[in-house]
Structures are given as C-alpha cells and as structure tokens.
Amino acid sequence: MIKILTVVGARPQIIKAAALSRAVKNTFADKLEEKILHTGQHYDFNMSDVFFDEMQIPKPQYNLNVGSESHGKQTARMISGIEEVLSGEKFEAIVLYGDTNSTLAGAIAASKLNTPIIHIEAGLRSFNMAMPEEINRIVCDQLSSLLFAPTQTAIDNLSREGFSDSKAKFANGKQSQIFNSGDIMYDNSLFYSTIAEQKTNILKQLDIKDQDFALATIHRNHNTDNPERLSSVFEAFLEIAESKRINIVLPIHPRTGKALQKLPVIGDKIHKNSRIKLIPPISFFEMIVLEKHAKIIMTDSGGLQKEAYFFKKPCIIIRPETEWVEITEQNAGILTDTNKDLIIQAFEQLTLSEITYPPVFGVGNSAEFILDKTFNYLLYK
Numbered sequence: 001m002i003k004i005l006t007v008v009g010a011r012p013q014i015i016k017a018a019a020l021s022r023a024v025k026n027t028f029a030d031k032l033e034e035k036i037l038h039t040g041q042h043y044d045f046n047m048s049d050v051f052f053d054e055m056q057i058p059k060p061q062y063n064l065n066v067g068s069e070s071h072g073k074q075t076a077r078m079i080s081g082i083e084e085v086l087s088g089e090k091f092e093a094i095v096l097y098g099d100t101n102s103t104l105a106g107a108i109a110a111s112k113l114n115t116p117i118i119h120i121e122a123g124l125r126s127f128n129m130a131m132p133e134e135i136n137r138i139v140c141d142q143l144s145s146l147l148f149a150p151t152q153t154a155i156d157n158l159s160r161e162g163f164s165d166s167k168a169k170f171a172n173g174k175q176s177q178i179f180n181s182g183d184i185m186y187d188n189s190l191f192y193s194t195i196a197e198q199k200t201n202i203l204k205q206l207d208i209k210d211q212d213f214a215l216a217t218i219h220r221n222h223n224t225d226n227p228e229r230l231s232s233v234f235e236a237f238l239e240i241a242e243s244k245r246i247n248i249v250l251p252i253h254p255r256t257g258k259a260l261q262k263l264p265v266i267g268d269k270i271h272k273n274s275r276i277k278l279i280p281p282i283s284f285f286e287m288i289v290l291e292k293h294a295k296i297i298m299t300d301s302g303g304l305q306k307e308a309y310f311f312k313k314p315c316i317i318i319r320p321e322t323e324w325v326e327i328t329e330q331n332a333g334i335l336t337d338t339n340k341d342l343i344i345q346a347f348e349q350l351t352l353s354e355i356t357y358p359p360v361f362g363v364g365n366s367a368e369f370i371l372d373k374t375f376n377y378l379l380y381k
C-alpha cells in the first residue's frame, strides 16, 4: 500500500480534493492510502466544512488551524506544521493543488524532506508577479516531481520554463515529469451536475428562474483591497441590474464582505437594490445549480471562469489577465479588469453573441489519470 498526504487549505482545494478522494475510494482502494491535512487557511463553516459534508470527503487526519494572518506568518505556520506531520508519519508523496499559500507551504516543507511532490493544476501562469498566486505556483512547480497540467497552454508554459530539458534531478535520481491531465474541476462539475439539482433549492430560495439572473463573485485581494477598483465593479453591477433588468446573485467572500463595509455609500446602494441578491458564501452544489441556470457569469475567480465554460455560459473576467486563455481565445469570456464601462460593454457583447465551447479542459477523468500516473511513479521510485 502506497501512502500519500493530500494538503488542502482554501475552498477550491477542498472541492478539487473531493474528486481525487472519490477516485482513490472507487478505483485505487487496494493500492493507495490517502490521508488529508487541512492547513486551516479557510476556517469558516461555509468556506470549509460545508464542502467536506456535502461531497463526503474523508475528514482530515490533521488540521493545523493556522487561520488568517499576513502571508509570511500564515505560510510559516503551515510550513512548520506540515514538516512536523511529514517527519512523524512516512508518506511516499504529498499532493498539492493550485496556487494558494497552503500549496506553497506544502511544497517547501515536502521538498526539504525529499518527499516527492505531486502538483495538480501545474503550469498555469498569469505572468503577473504582483499576484501571490503566481509566486506560489512558480515555486511549487519548480519543486514538484509530477506536474499535472490542466491544459495544453499550461504544458507549453512549463516547456518554455525548461522543464522538458531540465537536468535537475530529485533525491530518487529522477527528473520531474509533466502530463496534460485535463482539469480535475471538470470531473466534479460533471459528477455533481445532476445530484446538485436534486439536493438544493437555491433558485426558489432566491426567487429567481433559469436565465433571469447573472451570477457574480469578487474576492481577489487586488480587487477587494482597493476601494476604487471595488467600487467600480459594484457600480457596474448596479448599472447592469437596472439597465438590463436582470437579477444579480452575488455570493460574498468574507474578505469582500469586510471591504464592502468600508464603502458605506456603494454598500448601501447594493443592499437596497432589489435585483442584487447579496448572499453569504454558498455550498458547491448551490454554486453548480446557479452556474447551470445563470444567463452569464461575472467573476475574478479562476475556478468560476472555468465552471462557466463547463456549463457553456459566457464569462466576464474581472481581471487584467487570465491563466485560462482558452476561454478568451474561444470568445467565451472577455477580460475587463475592474473598468465599469468595459464590464457593461462585455455584458452586452456576450449576451448577444453565439458562442461554442469545444472541450479544451479534457473529458472529466482527470482524477483517475492522475492516480494512475502517480501510482506507477511511486511504485518504481
């Protein structure tokens, strides 16, 4: 039996981990044993526990309870906690997702102990070094043994960074390996698409119907921590709601909620507008149902951009750039940054155009693919 440690910390990682845990249980139960470590980066019930409950993810064996802190302190606590776990119990490899501070901490702790790193969602680049996520993903990729890229673009990024002809070897004498595994989020969107409809009645609760609303989220620190940028986004939402006579469902990340409290004028307008439905963070099932029935999605989240594409919905990307260039190349999404006029124009353009959604994110069997490659790698380590 090969033992692996999966590290999660932030909301999207918990969701991705569900797909892998499901595949371990269904297909690899006699070969792989998975334990989960939660760093505690996200700790509110509706940012963490709700996903474990809903998707029946095994409870974490380890919880570091690091909570919110500055990046340095938060990451340092995680490194120290993960190091302790890896020193106490022998794991053949560590599985890390995406680009959060939890990913970075796992990469540093594991690499110093020569524990092979399996990076899921490798190779993504925004080329914007002001994003904490860009720093985290570059470091993690450099330290990983197996890199599972979700798209061809991610593979190309890694090749450009010299992975294909790198001479660097790990403690086991092997070079890193790169694979296009497709997107593990797609596994979940397909798997839960029907179940989610049966298990929630979010449309009724919010008094909305298929196609009569836009779904919006804003949480990136670049947007929430700058009052001008945040106000501009909310002004665009207010204008779209009124001029296009459309509801806007806005599940609000805790950080954004706090930032909005500091903008009383715009906050008041948002709260008073009956078309804007400001709600606390929602479960994954509720999110899937909203995505399936929305007319359009407006977001600065990477995950939501892709889920929009999975469910064939146009997406206004409230960022200056995206790692998911397939979406903009396909004209299924438009980059607007936080520019109010561009957001409104993009709404008009995207709701009028005919868009096709070829399968650029794989076929929804990423978890099995990843486990197969991982098992073979570790068996012959």
Ligand code: UD1
Residues within 6 Å of the ligand: 010, 011, 012, 041, 042, 043, 044, 045, 047, 048, 068, 069, 099, 100, 101, 102, 132, 133, 219, 220, 221, 254, 255
């Ligand atoms: C993190 C990731 C980001 C990912 C996002 C998903 C990093 C650098 N960023 O951003 O890539 O897209 O998760 O949500 O790791 N807070 C709560 N309750 C919680 C969690 C957070 O109130 O359960 C508040 C705290 O005030 C905290 C702030 O949100 O300071 C930001 O949380 P943090 O985990 O640092 O980053 P995210 O913005 O969530």
